Amino acid sequence: MAEDVLKSGNLPENPERATLEGRNKFMGFWFFLGGETVLFASLFGTYLALRNSTVDGPTGQEIFGLGLVFLMTVILLTSSLTSVYAMYHMKNNDFKKMQLWLGITVLLGFAFLGLEIYEFVHYVNDYGFGFTTSAFSTAFYSLVGFHGAHVAFGLVWIISLMIRNHKRGLNLYNAPKFYIASLYWHFIDVVWVFIFTVVYLMGKVG
Amino acid sequence: MSTTAEKKAGFGSVLWDYLTTVDHKKIAILYLVAGLFFFILGGLQAMLIRIQLIAPDNEFISAQFYNEVLTMHGTTMIFLAAMPLIFALMNAVLPLQIGARDVAFPFINSLGFWLFFFGGIFLNVSWFAGGAPDVGWTAYAPLSLFSESHGVDYYAIGLQITGFGTLMGGINFIVTVVNMRAPGMTYMRMPLFTWTSFIASVLILFAFPALTVGLFLLTFDRLFGGNFFDPEMGGNVIIWEHLFWIFGHPEVYILILPAFGVFSEIIPTFSKKRLFGYSSMVFATILIAFLGFMVWAHHMFTVGLGPIANSIFAVATMAIAVPTGIKIFNWLFTMWGGNIRLTSPMVFALGFVPTFTIGGMTGVMLASAAADFQYHDTYFVVAHFHYVIVGGTVLGIFAGIIYWWPKMFGTMLNEKLNHWFFWLFFIGFHLTFFFQHFLGLMGMPRRYWKFLPDQGLDLFNLISTIGAFGMAIGTIIFLINVVMTQMKGEKVSGDPWDARTLEWAIPSPPPFYNFKQEPLVRGLDALWVEKMQGNGKIQPAEPLGDIHMPNRSFVPFVISLGLFIAGFGVMYQGAMWILAAIGFGITAGAMLYRSVKDDIGYHVHKEELEEEEGDGSNG
Numbered sequence: 001m002a003e004d005v006l007k008s009g010n011l012p013e014n015p016e017r018a019t020l021e022g023r024n025k026f027m028g029f030w031f032f033l034g035g036e037t038v039l040f041a042s043l044f045g046t047y048l049a050l051r052n053s054t055v056d057g058p059t060g061q062e063i064f065g066l067g068l069v070f071l072m073t074v075i076l077l078t079s080s081l082t083s084v085y086a087m088y089h090m091k092n093n094d095f096k097k098m099q100l101w102l103g104i105t106v107l108l109g110f111a112f113l114g115l116e117i118y119e120f121v122h123y124v125n126d127y128g129f130g131f132t133t134s135a136f137s138t139a140f141y142s143l144v145g146f147h148g149a150h151v152a153f154g155l156v157w158i159i160s161l162m163i164r165n166h167k168r169g170l171n172l173y174n175a176p177k178f179y180i181a182s183l184y185w186h187f188i189d190v191v192w193v194f195i196f197t198v199v200y201l202m203g204k205v206g
Numbered sequence: 207m208s209t210t211a212e213k214k215a216g217f218g219s220v221l222w223d224y225l226t227t228v229d230h231k232k233i234a235i236l237y238l239v240a241g242l243f244f245f246i247l248g249g250l251q252a253m254l255i256r257i258q259l260i261a262p263d264n265e266f267i268s269a270q271f272y273n274e275v276l277t278m279h280g281t282t283m284i285f286l287a288a289m290p291l292i293f294a295l296m297n298a299v300l301p302l303q304i305g306a307r308d309v310a311f312p313f314i315n316s317l318g319f320w321l322f323f324f325g326g327i328f329l330n331v332s333w334f335a336g337g338a339p340d341v342g343w344t345a346y347a348p349l350s351l352f353s354e355s356h357g358v359d360y361y362a363i364g365l366q367i368t369g370f371g372t373l374m375g376g377i378n379f380i381v382t383v384v385n386m387r388a389p390g391m392t393y394m395r396m397p398l399f400t401w402t403s404f405i406a407s408v409l410i411l412f413a414f415p416a417l418t419v420g421l422f423l424l425t426f427d428r429l430f431g432g433n434f435f436d437p438e439m440g441g442n443v444i445i446w447e448h449l450f451w452i453f454g455h456p457e458v459y460i461l462i463l464p465a466f467g468v469f470s471e472i473i474p475t476f477s478k479k480r481l482f483g484y485s486s487m488v489f490a491t492i493l494i495a496f497l498g499f500m501v502w503a504h505h506m507f508t509v510g511l512g513p514i515a516n517s518i519f520a521v522a523t524m525a526i527a528v529p530t531g532i533k534i535f536n537w538l539f540t541m542w543g544g545n546i547r548l549t550s551p552m553v554f555a556l557g558f559v560p561t562f563t564i565g566g567m568t569g570v571m572l573a574s575a576a577a578d579f580q581y582h583d584t585y586f587v588v589a590h591f592h593y594v595i596v597g598g599t600v601l602g603i604f605a606g607i608i609y610w611w612p613k614m615f616g617t618m619l620n621e622k623l624n625h626w627f628f629w630l631f632f633i634g635f636h637l638t639f640f641f642q643h644f645l646g647l648m649g650m651p652r653r654y655w656k657f658l659p660d661q662g663l664d665l666f667n668l669i670s671t672i673g674a675f676g677m678a679i680g681t682i683i684f685l686i687n688v689v690m691t692q693m694k695g696e697k698v699s700g701d702p703w704d705a706r707t708l709e710w711a712i713p714s715p716p717p718f719y720n721f722k723q724e725p726l727v728r729g730l731d732a733l734w735v736e737k738m739q740g741n742g743k744i745q746p747a748e749p750l751g752d753i754h755m756p757n758r759s760f761v762p763f764v765i766s767l768g769l770f771i772a773g774f775g776v777m778y779q780g781a782m783w784i785l786a787a788i789g790f791g792i793t794a795g796a797m798l799y800r801s802v803k804d805d806i807g808y809h810v811h812k813e814e815l816e817e818e819e820g821d822g823s824n825g
Contacts, residue, residue, distance in 0.1 A: 005806055020385070024310040028381040031411055035373060039415035042452070046423065046434065046445055053440025132431035135440035142426060142434075157801075164802045173806060 008169035011093050016179035019172050029180040033187050040191050043143045044198060050139040051203065057133035060140070060203030063123055069200045072115045073192065076151075079108035080189040083182045090178055095169040098178070102162055105185065109155045116148050140199065147195055150188050157181050226758040228312035229718055233319050234298035234614060238607070240323055241290035242685075247330070248282035249681060251275045256638070256674040259667050262659035269655040273340035274357065276653055278330075280343030281361065284457070285368055286326040288595070291603045292464045293319075293375055296403045298614050299606075300379060302709035302716060303397045305388025305725040305732075310381035312756040313805070314374050320766035321371030328773050329364030332357050342653060344454070347435035347446040351427055356777055362425045363773040367766070369414050369421070376410030379403060388708075389747040390727035394488070397707045397731075398481060399606075401488055402467030405495045406460045412499070413456035420449035429776065444509060451502035459498040461595060463491060465602025466533060469555045472609055473537050475705045476552035477544025480731055483536040490529035490536075497526045507578045516575035523573035530566055534559060549703070550624030554605035557632045558598065565593030568643065583653075586646025592639045604631075604684070609703070611691075616714045618698045623687040627680045634676020641666040641673075706734035711744040719753045722746075722815055753810040761800050768793030 005019060012018045017026050051060065086101035120141070123129040131141045158181050165174050224232060254275050258266045267275065301309055309315050332338040332355075339357035341350045350358050383396070383404040396404075424446065426432035433439035435446055474481045481487060503511060503519040537559055546552065568590040572578055581587055604627075611619050645666050650657060657663050701710040708725060709716075711733045723746035729735040736744055772789025775782045 006804065024381050024385050027385060028311060028314075028377050031377045031380050035377070035411045035415045038412050039419055042416045042419035042449055046419070046449070049442055049445055050434070050440065053442070055438075055440045132433065132439075135433040135436070135442070138426065138432040138434055138439075138441075142423070142432070160798060160801055173804065177801075 005172040008171045015175035022176035025176045047139040047143045050135040053135035055134040058127045058129050063127045064200050064203050072112055073196050075108050075112045076189055076192050079105045080186055083185045087182050106158055113151055147191055154185055225763055226760045228316045228756050228758055230297045230301050230309045233315055234294045236319050237290045237294035241287055244282050244286035248279050248287050251279035256671040260671040262657050262664055272655040274338040277339045277342055288461050288599055295606045299610055300400050300403050303400045303707055304391050305708050306386035307720045309378050311378045315378050317762035318371040318375035320762045322368050324766040324770040325364045325368030328770055329360055332360035347443040359777045362421045366421045367769050369417055373414045376407040379407040388725050388727055395730045398470035399467035402463040402491050405491050406463040409456045409460045409495055413453045416449050417453035447506055451505045455502040456498050461599045465599045468602045468606040472551045472555045473540050476547045476549055477541050479544040482539035486532055487536055490532045493529040507575045508582045520573050520575040524570055527570050550621055551605045551609040553628050554601050558601045561597030565597050583651055584646035585642040585650045585652055588652045589639045589642035612698045612702045612714045616697050617691050619691050620687050623683055627684040630676050630680030634673045637673025638670050641669050706731035708732045724748045750812055752812055754807055756807045757805055761796050764796040765793050
């Protein structure tokens with residue numbers, strides 16, 4: 001009985017929701033994302049209140065480069081698409097292709113994270129724009145950094161799932177895990193869309 | 207009985223059992239014990255406050271210590287006493303009321319407890335490490351930035367850890383209610399305690415992240431040179447107040463709604479009538495929760511948000527009185543014409559209704575923004591929120607503990623002592639806080655270490671302190687009652703109160719799998735329906751079969767311990783960074799272990815269930 005969930009092959013149509021545990025995880029994770037939304041909303045609110053409080057430090061208009069940020073946006077949006085492909089293959093019970101697309105998602109995620117780190121280093125070294133420079137800088141690094149930390153956590157999560165399951169394939173026990181990891185990845189992506197708009201675009205036009 | 211084996215078990219194995227349990231009934235006991243511990247701690251702090259204020263110009267404790275005590279009294283009572291005691295009731299009762307074998311996430315349930323516990327311990331370590339937080343439980347910036355000891359850091363990190371646990375608990379109960387209800391248990395057949403706990407969990411989910419962010423900002427400012435609340439660097443101190451109250455106001459509804467639910471169970475049971483206006487009760491609960499998110503700025507009327515904002519928040523606040531009033535009348539109408547039994551939980555309910563109504567009334571007074579300028583930060587506010595939190599939440603918690611004690615432990619608290627507890631506590635409470643209304647109107651500011659003689663404040667402060675001793679003695683009687691009852695260990699039946707809901711259909715305490723067969727719910731007050739229309743027993747919804755159970759786990763304890771250790775490293779920094787590395791390493795490692803190691807639970811087999819004797823079934 002209990003061991004059945006570990007058998008791979010012959011999965012039902014929606015393996016992530018086929019067991020009660022899976023349904024619980026699925027729903028609980030949606031609620032968790034609801035809470036995360038409030039978390040980021042609070043950070044956005046704080047940022048909006050402080051975005052013009054630059055004191056003597058540089059303003060957003062001076063330091064933001066839309067080219068780099070646009071590239072980051074494209075990379076992260078694409079990674080969301082590739083995670084959709086992965087879930088598509090999960091539902092078709094094609095484990096190898098799922099792993100492949102998850103792998104591409106992870107690579108894109110690393111690319112994004114690398115560019116973000118480059119961006120931060122660039123601000124600190126070339127503009128003297130550190131965490132403690134002004135209220136604006138603190139709010140900026142907190143908001144964008146929280147997002148970046150979420151990306152990093154998501155990468156560790158997806159990689160550990162991929163390594164753990166690469167030998168045994170898809171089953172009713174791990175399908176919900178893959179699925180909610182991809183939900184999380186979408187959420188990160190949605191938050192970035194708001195960061196792109198509120199922080200960078202609004203920061204550029206003032 | 208299967209409990210014979212447990213009786214012989216030594217202390218070590220019982221300890222290990224509780225450290226690793228994922229059973230909601232045992233986690234309820236953990237929450238209960240920890241919550242009562244912190245309740246006593248917070249109560250002792252309250253006694254110190256009242257002794258200091260027994261007479262004008264008193265020098266009983268120093269000003270600095272007074273600040274620490276009043277801060278920790280508020281913080282402890284809200285986060286470490288009221289919240290876990292509510293979680294204790296929710297864990298003990300909610301799954302049983304909906305006919306579930308467990309909560310949706312047993313592992314996370316346990317993790318939630320241990321995070322809360324270690325967060326609470328972390329906060330209290332501050333007493334021994336250079337001083338507790340001394341800036342009030344609201345920790346307003348910039349005061350919280352200027353506090354020199356590490357007290358406020360303990361506050362920020364301790365509450366952060368506790369808050370994670372609470373958030374997980376909230377999600378767990380939401381999913382439990384949505385996904386785990388027994389056949390026939392539709393939403394509109396759920397007992398009201400389940401309803402209010404469900405809605406309170408939704409509030410937790412959407413309120414606690416604001417506190418999480420607020421505490422992060424405070425931590426960043428204090429420990430990492432951030433500038434959120436530093437006006438010289440462009441920061442804005444009001445952000446903290448907004449974030450704190452966006453969390454803080456829903457928090458008071460998180461505290462009160464489950465208490466409403468408790469009384470909505472007790473009053474019908476002891477009036478022998480179904481709850482009057484069930485659907486309006488549900489509607490009122492949801493409406494209170496909804497409005498509860500739009501009133502936070504009534505804590506900030508004097509900040510200077512402007513007349514428009516103040517008016518909107520004033521009107522929204524007053525609107526909450528409407529659904530609350532609906533509830534009050536529903537309880538009264540439930541009792542009206544009922545066959546009332548004056549058991550101790552019912553007496554608590556009878557004490558609660560007028561007390562809470564007074565608290566609600568002063569709430570409407572405070573909601574008038576113009577008048578609030580007069581009341582703000584006086585003892586009038588102190589009196590108001592103690593009327594709703596003690597008169598509502600604490601009475602509700604103790605009524606719930608007494609009411610469900612037989613279900614949790616299989617024994618019955620001594621009724622005579624319960625009544626003594628109630629009357630001492632209740633009279634003491636009104637002596638303590640009723641007169642504080644007048645102290646406030648006379649202009650006595652809250653949180654002050656001393657008051658001066660000959661300003662007309664002496665007598666009421668003296669009465670207030672006398673009342674506090676009444677509450678303390680009442681609580682001691684309750685504790686004596688608990689010890690005596692458990693020493694005697696007289697077992698009671700599964701349904702000692704002749705109650706109405708599903709949890710009373712199974713033995714007390716319930717077997718670890720709760721229901722041998724999933725129950726079939728045929729109406730509101732499922733057990734009462736069977737008592738009136740059937741043979742008094744709940745019908746099963748399935749044939750006897752294997753029961754899937756979760757494995758016990760030590761990992762939640764380890765995850766929480768890691769964060770506890772890491773907290774010190776983040777706070778003291780320098781060479782102590784090593785602690786942060788170790789702590790976060792432990793937590794991350796434990797989480798990875800949890801992710802990688804399969805945990806599919808086990809099955810209790812049909813044959814074993816058949817062997818179990820007697821009334822283990824619900825059919």
